[in-house]
Amino acid sequence: MGYQGRFAPSPTGALHFGSLVAAVGSYLDAKHQQGQWLVRIEDLDTPRNVAGAADAILRTLENYGLYWDETVVYQSQRIHLYEVALEQLKKQQVCYPCVCSRKTIAAQQGEGVYSGRCRNGILSPTRQPAAWRLHIDDSIIRFTDRLQGDISQHLATKVGDFVIKRADGVFAYQLAVVVDDAAQGINHVVRGADLLDSTPRQIFLQHQLGLPTPCYLHLPLVVNAQGEKLSKQTLAQAISQQHPVATLYDALCFLQQHPPIELQHSDLTTLWDWAIAHWQPHAITHPA
Ligand code: GLU
DSSP: OOOOOEEOOOOSOOOOOHHHHHHHHHHHHHHHOEEEEEEEEOOGGGGGGOOTTHHHHEEEEEEEOOOOOOOOGGGGOOOHHHHHHHOOOTTTEEEEEOOOOOHHHHHSSSSOOOTTTTTTTSSOOOSSSOOEEOOOOOOOEEEEEEEEEEEEEEEHHOOOOOOOEOOSSOOOOHHHHHHHHHHOOOEEEEEEEGGGHHHHHHHHHHHHHHHOOOOEEEEEOOOTTSSSSSSTTTOOOOOOOHHHHHHHHHHHHHHTTTOGGGGOOOOOHHHHHHHHHOGGGOOOOOOO
16 A cells, blocks of 8 residues: 555644644655545544534645545544454453542552552442553563654553543543554554654554554644643644745744745745655754
8 A cells, every 4th residue: 555644633723833734744744755645533532622623624724735635534433443442452351441530540650650550450349430441561662753763662661551441431542543543544644743652552552453553753843932832722823824825834944844935925836846846854853
């Protein structure tokens, strides 16, 4: 199969410059290699979804000339796929229900690593809804990121047994992303470096589910003047709908592609043609 990439926004707000950079980087990497670029709306975390945000994101992508291949998929319509994966993990006995409250967990641990308290069975019978955690092993997960280089993580000391389905019934991002990337035949993932730390968990899950591991490239994060990642929480502004060429030009500069100055006032097609032909991910030198 040829190159299959994707952009997977969560509909928690409008597209901001940080998410545009992830969209542009993943699109250029796919198109430079004559690949397909899919869009998947990651709308599982219903409490965080904002009504109308998914449509607004898609309209903005179109307005920027970011046209996707295939039909857009919505994770909220794919719950059955995550159920099948969870059943497989249950059958393999590599996951377990956990009724620890946030308070219990916080009291037991430092640095966000779950102690494994429910690993050998729920301690006291309870009617409280349970989360499902993946039982991790002692292995060190290693992979080579196309931009960040060799990465390794000892899951047991950095993350511990992590949640794959929350107690409120919502499937965790880590499980859904792995199932969907495989189901959609994604063989290249280009996304922001805030997810670099999640990648070992995703690779571990791929191994457990017998799924292939895509190639990863984590782009530098766009931060605001306070050094914070642009996000809804840090009140990142929506990108302009009126000036897509100028904003796309800025995104290419952020990605250190050095677009010629005369393209700053060109049309979208000309700018995209130049950017696709000249895409050089290795020109990006910012560390994660
Ligand atoms: N939905 C995630 C986000 O918006 C991105 C997931 C991914 O690219 O793996 O941060």
